Amino acid sequence: MARVVVTGGGGFVGSHLVERLAAEGNEVTVFDHAEPPPGQLAGAVAPRYVTGDIRDRSQLAEAITPGVEVVYHLAAVVGVDRYLDQPLDVIDINLSGTRNALELAERAGAKVVVASTSEVFGKNPAVPWSENDDRVLGSTATDRWSYSSSKALAEHLTFGFIRQRGLKATIVRYFNVYGPRQRPAFVISRTIHRALRGLAPVVYDDGGQTRCFTFVDDAITATVMAGSSEKADGECFNIGSSDETTVREAVRLAGELAGGEPTTVPVDMRERLGERYQDLHRRIPDATKAYEVLGWRSSTGLREGLARTIAWARANPRWLEQEDSGQV
Template sequence: MSRIVITGGCGFLGGHLVDRLVGQGTDVTVYDMAPPPPDREIGPGRVRHVVGDVRDAGTLASAITADTEIVYHLSAVVGVDRYLSRPLDVIDTNVMGTRNVLRRALDVGAKVLLASTSEVYGRNPAVPWSEGSDRVLGATSAERWSYSSSKALAEHLTYAFMRQAGLRATIVRYFNLYGPRQRPSYVISRSVHRVLNGLPPIRYDDGRQTRCFTYVADAVAGTVMAAESGRADGECLNIGSDRETPIGEAIDLVCRLAGANAEPLAFDTAARLGDGYEDVPRRIPDTAKAGRLLGWRCETSLHDGLVKTIEWARRSPWWRESPVPDRQAG
């Protein structure tokens, strides 16, 4: 059995977290419905792979055992294409699955690191967002907000388990992660995928929307620090770069570093994604709390992170040949 359990350990962030922990000599149990990606096979040794859905409490219990010390709860249904087409799966997995994880962790006395998202802030115009900033959302009829609301409810559940039942837990909110192995459904991964396949990148609207792109290795470092630090118990922390970059500039940088001379295809968000999607003009974290409690800061510039991501993508034909969803956004 393993003292560390990672739900969603075959996903993008989960896979990098597994690599980090195993590299430190830690035994890890991965709990996931999916197999690991082709360039990262989970075999015998320090990693145990349990196939299961977090909505299945019985199977989950076979992964989170009595000797588990920390549960990194990363399992979620995420991505614009998924919450526009599968909002029920988003809500069920992110809410009911989280409740199962929290209940089981409480039963065995393990700490939970809950992976949340900058999406919980919605479209609050008062940036940068601190952990106590207000949530500003659109109508419930827009699928755009199902992911945000489900992750916020997962946070409420976590706080409830902490305050009412005594669970040890920390919540981290990630801001626009990117890097090797990411599904080509996000602005950086989609742009890299397209230009390396000889296709022009896609830009929504005028490309002036801004994001703070966070290299996955920096996010993993902050995640491990938050899980292992007693100072983070009971806290919520923003994990992200504080460097604001217009999406159009990020796309241009991908093209330049990949050696591609391609004019982006411009799409109107409403026409392309429908009424269920609403864009967020600016998304910027205040990361002072993570710096104060953990000594963490984002170390990798967008330029350097893109160089690493593009180099990896060139060496990974399986990823370049992977399908791309029809409906995507930044």
């Protein structure tokens, strides 16, 4: 048993992490900006739930207290719709929040696991990406890159605390994580959400972009491994599936399994959003390091993960009542 804190523990990935940690007997404190929606933490028993703004160090200090052993820092502004609409919040929360989490963890003597993203690689065409590959980004005038840049700065902060202050910390970079509870603003979640409401799925541009979709349970396993392994200290890991799938095929399969309409609604994102938006044609991780150091690899195939997500969605009508927050 360990005392742990999960920032962003009321969100999609965070709530799954809280459940896993609690099920394994840890004493979990959740820090989030609001109470979770009903059912978000079903099955998890969190001894403490602290609400506050992660940019406010004094509020976060109510969660990260002396005696905490591991801080899992997942709090962030996520989603292309939010990158475009709230670039200031994206940068401020992702950067200031990370610094607060690192400083308070250092004061408490805790290890930190910082959740990052495949977005840090930008549009580097040389896939698959290993952890130390170059970042290739577009113009700073393109809001699309605010998230990538803020997360990269959060990584720089983390490495700075590791090398300059001796903090024990690990970075995990998630690649297209999907699963139960994800808000309907992402490729998989939005397709299932629409299919179960009798709406045709949406495909951005031609759907030929490729992704390596990673089921949330696999991502959680990697995150917990990173938090409990001394070999992970000071390291960064790509956390993603090795199965490359076109967005078109993923949408087709999700819609088919959910019993939705076979036809799709094409959306030309450049026509709709102009230069504010830029997509990535291929996003593929080299997760060799995670296997060699942690013994982790993604084990849930896309069909299985989709089926489990759809089964959860059918059993949770409140999720289906959420607003479709995609760019249409």
